Amino acid sequence: MISNKGRALIRICPSILNADRANLGSEILRVSNESDLIHLDVMDNIFVPNFTFSLEDSRRIIGQTPIPVDAHLMINNPDQDAAHYAKAGAKSVTFHLEASQQPEVTSQLIRSEGARVGIAIKPKTAFSSLAPLLELVDMVLIMTVEPGFGGQSFMEDMMPKVREARAEIDRKHFGKIWLQVDGGISLETIDVASSAGADTFVAGSAVFKAENPGDMVNLLRAKASKQ
Numbered sequence: 001m002i003s004n005k006g007r008a009l010i011r012i013c014p015s016i017l018n019a020d021r022a023n024l025g026s027e028i029l030r031v032s033n034e035s036d037l038i039h040l041d042v043m044d045n046i047f048v049p050n051f052t053f054s055l056e057d058s059r060r061i062i063g064q065t066p067i068p069v070d071a072h073l074m075i076n077n078p079d080q081d082a083a084h085y086a087k088a089g090a091k092s093v094t095f096h097l098e099a100s101q102q103p104e105v106t107s108q109l110i111r112s113e114g115a116r117v118g119i120a121i122k123p124k125t126a127f128s129s130l131a132p133l134l135e136l137v138d139m140v141l142i143m144t145v146e147p148g149f150g151g152q153s154f155m156e157d158m159m160p161k162v163r164e165a166r167a168e169i170d171r172k173h174f175g176k177i178w179l180q181v182d183g184g185i186s187l188e189t190i191d192v193a194s195s196a197g198a199d200t201f202v203a204g205s206a207v208f209k210a211e212n213p214g215d216m217v218n219l220l221r222a223k224a225s226k227q
Helices: 021-032 055-064 078-087 103-112 131-136 156-172 190-196 213-225
Strands: 011-014 038-043 069-074 092-096 116-121 139-143 178-182 200-203
Touching (some): 011 038, 021 055, 021 213, 038 055, 055 078, 069 116, 078 092, 092 103, 092 139, 103 116, 103 131, 116 178, 131 156, 139 156, 156 178, 190 213, 200 213
Parallel strands (some): 011 200, 038 069, 092 116
C-alpha cells in the first residue's frame, strides 16, 4: 500500500453515494476488507442541489460500518453541525471552506471530538484561500467535479491546483496532511491525480458499478501506486 514515490500511503475511500442504498450494509461489506475508509457524502440540498443523508442517517451508517468513515459535509452550516459527525464516530470529518464562517473554530471542535479534520474546496475556489489554514487540518480535499452528484466527469484542469497543494504540503507539512481528490476517479483518471500529488482517492461509480467492487478497489490502488 506504499506509493513508490516514497511520499505517502495510497488510500482508497469508496463513496457510498452510488451504492445500492436499499442494501447499504451489504454494499459496504463488499469493499470493507480492501478499503481504507468509507466515504460518506452528506448533502443538505442547500449548499449543493441534492440531499443524501441526515445526521440521524449518518449516525446509523457510521455505527454500522466496520471500517473508519470519512464524512464529507456538503452542507450549509458546518460551523454548527460538523462536530456532531465527529461525535457520532466518524474518523475524519471534512467541511467546505466556502460554507464556513469560522473554519478555525470548526476545526478545533471536530478535533476535540477525536476526529481528523479536513477542509474541502470547490473547483472555482483557489488553493490560496485554503493555504493559510493548513496548520489546522489533517486533510485537504480538492474537488475534481462540482459537488452535488455522483457520476460526473473528472476535471483534469484541477491538477495544477493539486500540484500546488502537494508542493505546499511537502514544503511545510510533509507526511502530516493527506491530499484527497473526489470526483470522477476511475481506472482512467486515478493515475493522473496520483501523478499530480494526490494520495487519498474517493471513488464512487467506478467501485460500486463494478462487477466486483472489492477487486476494483485493489485495481485502483495498484494504478495509483505505480505513479
